[in-house]
Amino acid sequence: MIEIKTFYFNELRECCYIVWDQTKECVIIDPGCQTDNELGRLDTFMRDNLLKPVKILLTHGHFDHVMGLENVATKWDLPIYMHLNDMDQIKRAVQYCAMFGWEIKEITHEITGIKDGETITFGASKLKVLHTPGHTQGGVCFYNKEQKVLFSGDTLFEGSIGRTDHPGGNYDQLMDSIYKKLRGLPLDTQVLPGHGEPTTIGTELKSNPFLQPY
Ligand SMILES: [Zn+2]
Numbered sequence: 001m002i003e004i005k006t007f008y009f010n011e012l013r014e015c016c017y018i019v020w021d022q023t024k025e026c027v028i029i030d031p032g033c034q035t036d037n038e039l040g041r042l043d044t045f046m047r048d049n050l051l052k053p054v055k056i057l058l059t060h061g062h063f064d065h066v067m068g069l070e071n072v073a074t075k076w077d078l079p080i081y082m083h084l085n086d087m088d089q090i091k092r093a094v095q096y097c098a099m100f101g102w103e104i105k106e107i108t109h110e111i112t113g114i115k116d117g118e119t120i121t122f123g124a125s126k127l128k129v130l131h132t133p134g135h136t137q138g139g140v141c142f143y144n145k146e147q148k149v150l151f152s153g154d155t156l157f158e159g160s161i162g163r164t165d166h167p168g169g170n171y172d173q174l175m176d177s178i179y180k181k182l183r184g185l186p187l188d189t190q191v192l193p194g195h196g197e198p199t200t201i202g203t204e205l206k207s208n209p210f211l212q213p214y
Contacts, residue, residue: 002125002147004192005045010034011102012064015194016042017151019144020051023123027055028078029142029151030194033068034103042072054122058082058111059153059194060139061089062166063096063104070105081120083131084113086138089168114140127151130181134174135162141182148189150201156182156191158199161210178211 005018009032016033020026026046033039046053053076058065061082073080082090090107097104114120116131120142127142132155139162142151154162156178164171187202205211 009038010067014064021123021125025054025123026051027057027122029057030065031068031072032065056080060136061086063093066093067104070107073109080111081114082111083138083140086136089136132177132181134170134177136168148186150189150191152191152193154194157193158197
């Protein structure tokens with residue numbers, strides 16, 4: 001039985017998710033914590049709930065999702081998992097933040113590549129990797145089949161989809177990803193996106209303007 005805590009981090013209010021089960025092992029999805037205060041909130045939550053972080057999972061390599069990556073990986077000595085098509089995004093994230101004077105540490109930890117269909121485990125739980133390129137080339141969603149929960153990154157939002165006008169973005173490819181990988185999920189699948197509020201697959205198929213049949 002997985003449990004989930006949402007943190008909204010940095011100026012872009014990126015959603016960082018902590019996912020754990022009865023074993024108390026947890027994964028940290030998209031550690032976008034920018035300040036010491038945000039990192040402190042994450043630390044306090046781990047301590048208060050006696051959680052043991054075991055992995056960092058990235059839905060993609062955009063700066064707002066990886067601002068705390070180096071700090072979090074170092075603090076808990078965690079392996080990092082991401083689709084390797086986003087390695088250029090990680091490099092760009094550091095340059096981009098420097099340009100705006102935002103704090104981000106150069107990523108020195110090794111990043112392990114993940115592929116479509118792969119299963120990531122923690123505690124007694126599983127998350128399946130769904131490669132959903134289009135917002136970025138290495139964009140993925142993480143799906144827990146047992147409890148029907150989808151961490152959709154910046155692929156699918158409540159009432160919207162990820163933007164495709166940044167480097168690595170491709171609108172047709174994003175729509176293709178959503179139709180091929182997400183549309184067939186159970187309608188009551190909870191969707192936890194990279195920004196904004198939670199939704200469900202059924203709600204989005206019914207009312208998301210980007211997903212309506214022509
Ligand atoms: Zn993004």
